[in-house]
C-alpha cells in the first residue's frame with residue numbers, strides 16, 4: 575500500500591475515508607470526468623489488487639467518485655534507473671529522428687523529404703512524449719498534478735497531429751504531382767490505416783475531455799478506456815508504418831545498409847517501454863469496469 579495516500583476526504587462529515595492511488599497512468603483512465611453527480615467524495619479504487627482488498631463497500635460507492643486533480647502526484651524520489659531509462663529512451667528516439675531527417679534531405683530538399691521528416695517528428699517525438707506525460711518515469715511530468723499533465727498531453731498531441739497531417743498531405747500531393755498511384759505498398763496501406771485511427775483517437779480525446787457532459791451517451795470510464803486502448807493501437811500502427819517506411823526503396827537506397835534494423839530495434843525497444851504500463855493498466859481497468867457492469 576506504499577503508493578497510496580489514505581485520508582479522510584469528507585472534511586465536514588468526517589465519515590467517508592478515501593483511498594486514492596497516486597498512480598497517474600491509472601488516473602488518466604479515470605480523472606475527474608468519472609464524477610457522476612455524486613456530492614460526497616468516496617473511495618476511489620484505481621487498482622485491481624486494491625479492489626480485492628477493499629471488497630463490497632467500494633463497489634457501492636462507484637457512482638460517487640471525485641478525484642483531486644490538483645494534488646502533487648508523485649512524492650517518491652526518482653531512482654537512478656528511472657533517470658537512465660529516461661535519457662536512454664529519449665536519446666534513442668532523438669538519434670532515430672535526426673537520422674531519418676538526415677537521410678530524407680541527403681539528396682536535396684524535395685517536397686518528398688518532408689514526408690518522412692514530419693511523420694517521424696509527429697509520432698516518434700511528439701506523440702511519444704504525449705503518452706509519456708502520464709508516466710511516473712517521465713522526469714518532466716512526474717511531479718506535476720493531473721491537470722497539468724492533461725494539458726501537456728493535449729498540446730503535444732495537437733502539435734504531433736498537425737505534423738502528421740502535414741506529412742500526409744505532402745505525400746499525397748507529391749504522388750499527384752508525379753502521377754503515381756496511391757496506396758499500393760504495405761507501407762502506404764498501414765500508413766493510411768494509422769492516419770485514420772489517429773484521427774479517430776484525436777476525436778476520442780475530445781470526447782474524453784467532455785465525457786462528463788456526454789455521460790448519457792457513454793460512461794466516462796468507458797470513454798477513457800476506449801481512448802487509451804485506441805491510443806495504444808495507434809502507437810503500434812505508427813511503429814509498424816515507420817518500420818515499413820524504412821523498408822521503402824528510398825530509405826534503403828540512401829541510408830547505410832543496416833540502418834533499418836537499427837531503426838526497427840530502437841522503435842520496438844522504446845515502444846515496449848512506452849506502452850507496457852499504459853496498456854497493462856488499461857487491461858486491468860477494462861476487467862474492473864466489466865466486472866462492475868456484470869454485478
Ligand code: HEM
Pocket residue numbers: 674689690693694697745746749755756757758759760761762763764765766768769811812813815816819820822823824825
Ligand atoms: C508513421 C509514419 C508514417 C506514416 C503514417 C506514413 C504514411 C504514408 C502513406 C499513407 C503513404 C502513401 C501515400 C499514397 O499512396 O498516396 C506513404 C508513402 C510513402 N512513405 Fe510514408 N509514412 C510514414 C513514415 C515514413 C517514413 C519514416 C518513410 C521513410 C523513411 C516513409 C517513406 C514513404 C515513401 C517512400 C512513400 C512512397 C512510396 C509508397 O507509397 O510506399 N514514410 N506514407
